[in-house]
Amino acid sequence: MHNKTIAELSAALASGEVSSVALTEHFLARIKRLDPELNSFVTVTAEQALADAAAADAARAEGSAGPLTGVPFAHKDIFCTEGVKTACGSKMLDNFIAPYDAAVVSKMKAAGMVMLGKTNMDEFAMGSSNETSFYGPVKNPWDKERVPGGSSGGSAAAVAARLAPMATGTDTGGSIRQPASLCGITGLKPTYGRVSRYGMIAFASSLDQAGPMARSAEDCALMLQLMAGFDERDSTSLENEVPDYSKGLNNSLEGLRIGLPKEYFGEGLDPEVAKVIETAIEEYKKMGATVKEISLPNTHLAVPAYYIVAPAECSSNLSRMDGVRFGHRCDDPKNLEDLYSRSRGEGFGEEVKRRILVGAYALSAGYYDAYYIKAQQIRHLISDDFKAAFTEVDLIMGPTTPSTAFNVGEKSKDPISMYLSDIYTISANLAGLPGLSLPAGFAQNMPVGLQVIGNYFDEARLLNVAHRFQQETTWHQQTPAGIE
Amino acid sequence: MQWETVIGLEIHAQLATKTKIFSGAATAYGAEPNTQACAVDLGLPGVLPVLNKETVRMAVKFGVAIGAQLDSRSVFARKNYFYPDLPKGYQISQMDLPIVGVGELQIEMEDGESKTIGITRAHLEEDAGKSLHDDFHGQSGIDLNRAGTPLLEIVSEPDLRSAKEAVVYAKKIHSLVRYLEICDGNMQEGSFRCDANVSVRPVGQKEYGTRAEVKNVNSFRFLERAINFEVERQIDLIESGGTVAQETRLYDANKNETRSMRSKEEANDYRYFPDPDLLPVVIEASFIEAVRADLPELPDEKKARFIEEFSLSAYDAGVLTASRELAAYYEEVNAVCGEPKLAVNWVMGDLSGLLNKEGKEIGESPVSAQRLGGMLQRIVDKTISGKIAKEVFEAIWNGEGSADEIIAKKGLKQITDSGAIEGIIDEVIANNPNQLAQYRDGKEKLMGFFVGQVMKASKGKANPGQVNQLLKSKLKG
Structure with missing residues (x-):
């Protein structure tokens, strides 16, 4: 049952082959058995899940169920869930029980889906390996010595280990695509503004975007359908109509123009990963696509610009974590200054502190123009690169990450090398473009992700392209050893 | 320096x-x-x-x-x-x-x-x-x-x-x-x-x-x-x-x-x-x-209009238009009584004085613009004198009713009947022979004394203009 896709589970629930309660029990049992080692969940809401499942079964019995009613899933612990701890991977919010639901959470609830729990993540989504979590690192189901990627590492590991058929994620610099790639699943970061950020704890507001992480493009289409749409509570959400993402999944790829940015295939790319990507591209050619080398000349500026913009925004976004109204408060503060410095000093981990300091520095008087303004200018250059590319090609392909999953502890002492693991994913965030990662093969026995970047609001095409590949290949159906 | x-x-x-x-x-x-x-x-x-x-x-x-x-x-x-x-x-x-x-x-x-x-x-x-x-x-x-x-x-x-x-x-x-x-x-x-x-x-x-x-x-x-x-x-x-x-x-x-x-x-x-x-x-x-089309008349425009339309001094117009409520109040008083200058004197004088004293805003005035205007109308049509008006105004302030009600109730209607005023004058002259003699000897300052006595005797209701006129001719003898 746990190997079924959401589309299949939906059919099984509709036909009465399985009840939501049975399905939920099944996944909860798997979590209980497998997750102590993986650590992909920080909170399992078993009781509530079973109650929701029973309600879903009742709704189905009386004929008021939708296609997703009763389907279990998990939320990244960055989404506020009313009455359920929402810690965002941080000691700072270890005592925070959200008093309201995020927009995405409300939508899943309204569809009758059953939340199994909240997944582990890098602290405040800052990290690429899930090692910055206050709740400990998540293990990659393919090799428990290795990281699952981050920051949505818990979601990626949970889906890869079949602990949930899908999980939500968020992507600020690659936090959906990179862990999807490292864990061998399909993950989509939509266009900035496509999914409401309301109730999603902000890391870098101008880059953050929520999206689905599942085992197939088809499932991602079903989930995005639910998540996407304008929300008046998020001023940056966009009013563009939400298309039917499943409708064009099988569209022919004949004549599709694929651009391969030469900057994504240069130095730093693991040759075995490159080989997997090249093979995948060959598959697309077989399906009728044409391939062209393109250039995104400002790619080398993406990581430096990102590490100004994202810390600048996070330094401000995290100011509300001050120990005054919610979250961690130090014992016996002597005065206001002491309350702030100890509450924050104790509540935040190293990586978060590093980024707050970098961001505050970049925004301070005398440095603002040199750093923040310059980084914003680079964003424009990067957007312009893509704009130019999309006059020649329909979409862009390349590796999601330069290498397969690295070992736990391998990069955690070296922030720069950690930051570079997002080198191919960051540009799409800076430009606000949609990007998808899908399993394309294996290198060193670890999954390799193919990244597809599309033009604004071209999610349907990304899903179509990924789905067709998944019709021709079985990489997305591979299962890590020991979790069958 | x-x-x-x-x-x-x-x-x-x-x-x-x-x-x-x-x-x-x-x-x-x-x-x-x-x-x-x-x-x-x-x-x-x-x-x-x-x-x-x-x-x-x-x-x-x-x-x-x-x-x-x-x-x-x-x-x-x-x-x-x-x-x-x-x-x-x-x-x-x-x-x-x-x-x-x-x-x-x-x-x-x-x-x-x-x-x-x-x-x-x-x-x-x-x-x-x-x-x-x-x-x-x-x-x-x-x-x-x-x-x-x-x-x-x-x-x-x-x-x-x-x-x-x-x-x-x-x-x-x-x-x-x-x-x-x-x-x-x-x-x-x-x-x-x-x-x-x-x-x-x-x-x-x-x-x-x-x-x-x-x-x-x-x-x-x-x-x-x-x-x-x-x-x-x-x-x-x-x-x-x-x-x-x-x-x-x-x-x-x-x-x-x-x-x-x-x-x-x-x-x-x-x-x-x-x-x-x-x-x-x-x-x-x-x-x-x-937004521009929807803008109300602003203080400067209103001030200019008050100067133009009501012939007010720049100072008076400035004070009245400093507050939109005060300006509106004034305009309403004026509309009822039809005497812009009289309205200014009362709004900026007695009314503002009392409001200030009691720390009230114009919006909290116990005397409505309609009532003040109504009272001023009675001054204009000579039903009451300016002096009696002060008494009437106080009564309105204290919630005793409209000017007309108070005038009727308290019998404050001005005496304009010449015969009646002459009667009072005759009595006053008769009661003050010494002063009369002095007046006729050229001490014309005593005119004020006689006016005062007449007004007092009439309980302030005699029309002051008539009193003056009639008194002058009677004192001459």
Whole structure:
């Protein structure tokens, strides 16, 4: 049952082959058995899940169920869930029980889906390996010595280990695509503004975007359908109509123009990963696509610009974590200054502190123009690169990450090398473009992700392209050893 | 040495919206602590601001009224600093692109001199909450009801040259925002707050002196006092060989002094940057035109019309039009009685006097404009004299009814029957033979005595004109 896709589970629930309660029990049992080692969940809401499942079964019995009613899933612990701890991977919010639901959470609830729990993540989504979590690192189901990627590492590991058929994620610099790639699943970061950020704890507001992480493009289409749409509570959400993402999944790829940015295939790319990507591209050619080398000349500026913009925004976004109204408060503060410095000093981990300091520095008087303004200018250059590319090609392909999953502890002492693991994913965030990662093969026995970047609001095409590949290949159906 | 004072004012006008600038919580004053603070105002993780469009309309209204440059695009920025009553750790304000650009305002001093004061900008921002230090036994309480209340910060050029000018300017802005109905102007409740940037320089010097920002001034009277104190402090300091420090100073009304709050070195680096949660506000020309078309008659226009239409002096017209309510009251009185000058005298004289004495606003006047107008009508048609009117007015004030009711009830109707007046005169003359003899000997000053006696005998009801005329001829004999 746990190997079924959401589309299949939906059919099984509709036909009465399985009840939501049975399905939920099944996944909860798997979590209980497998997750102590993986650590992909920080909170399992078993009781509530079973109650929701029973309600879903009742709704189905009386004929008021939708296609997703009763389907279990998990939320990244960055989404506020009313009455359920929402810690965002941080000691700072270890005592925070959200008093309201995020927009995405409300939508899943309204569809009758059953939340199994909240997944582990890098602290405040800052990290690429899930090692910055206050709740400990998540293990990659393919090799428990290795990281699952981050920051949505818990979601990626949970889906890869079949602990949930899908999980939500968020992507600020690659936090959906990179862990999807490292864990061998399909993950989509939509266009900035496509999914409401309301109730999603902000890391870098101008880059953050929520999206689905599942085992197939088809499932991602079903989930995005639910998540996407304008929300008046998020001023940056966009009013563009939400298309039917499943409708064009099988569209022919004949004549599709694929651009391969030469900057994504240069130095730093693991040759075995490159080989997997090249093979995948060959598959697309077989399906009728044409391939062209393109250039995104400002790619080398993406990581430096990102590490100004994202810390600048996070330094401000995290100011509300001050120990005054919610979250961690130090014992016996002597005065206001002491309350702030100890509450924050104790509540935040190293990586978060590093980024707050970098961001505050970049925004301070005398440095603002040199750093923040310059980084914003680079964003424009990067957007312009893509704009130019999309006059020649329909979409862009390349590796999601330069290498397969690295070992736990391998990069955690070296922030720069950690930051570079997002080198191919960051540009799409800076430009606000949609990007998808899908399993394309294996290198060193670890999954390799193919990244597809599309033009604004071209999610349907990304899903179509990924789905067709998944019709021709079985990489997305591979299962890590020991979790069958 | 001769010193020149240089002042610029920063005025925070709380916009009179029903809900907050970035949330749907109510803005009403005086509610129980934290009952008007929603998740957005509390700065909970994950919440986002959504701009209240009404604040934009109000800001544009102000901009149009001062003839300001209104750029099509304005941007909200975060002003970052930590304080317990600032829930997000930043205030959403505007920095580089304020909603209202350069404009100006004419002010008139008491001596009739008029001056143009430049307005640098006006921008939208959210207010912070309040820290409560009493009643918490060594801890502080936080009330976030005020957090997120919309403010329009109006920044003047350093064009003001005295505390008096600053007060006239502040009053003019106060009058304007109330005319525009964008701010209730209540200074006690903090709806209208002034900070003054004060510096001095030797007369003739071009460069400005170092300025101190004086905060915590919650009345016009205190504004004048605080500036005067600060000017003297700075002059004394410089003349005794010291230098003025750039700092923020707090005015203490009880001690009538300013005290250093924080120096420039201690000042926060606010790390302003555009708020990524809010899109730039784009104002279309048609929106500005619609606001302009909807603008009420403004104080200056109204003043000009009063001078023209009612032949009032510039001073009278200025006082009456300073408040939209007072101007409306006057116009109504005038419409009923039809005597503009008489109406001015009563509105600015007896009525204003009594209101001031009892600390009441015109809107709280126990005498309605209709009733005052009705009474003045009785003066015009000679039913009562101006003197009797004072008695009638007091009775109206005390809620005894309309002028006509009071005149009837108290029998105050003026005596205009010549025969009746002659009768009274004859009696008075008969009772005062000595005075009569003296008068006829040439002591004509005694005319006043006789008038007084006649009026007294008639209980003030005899028509004074007739009394004078008839008395004169009778005294001649």
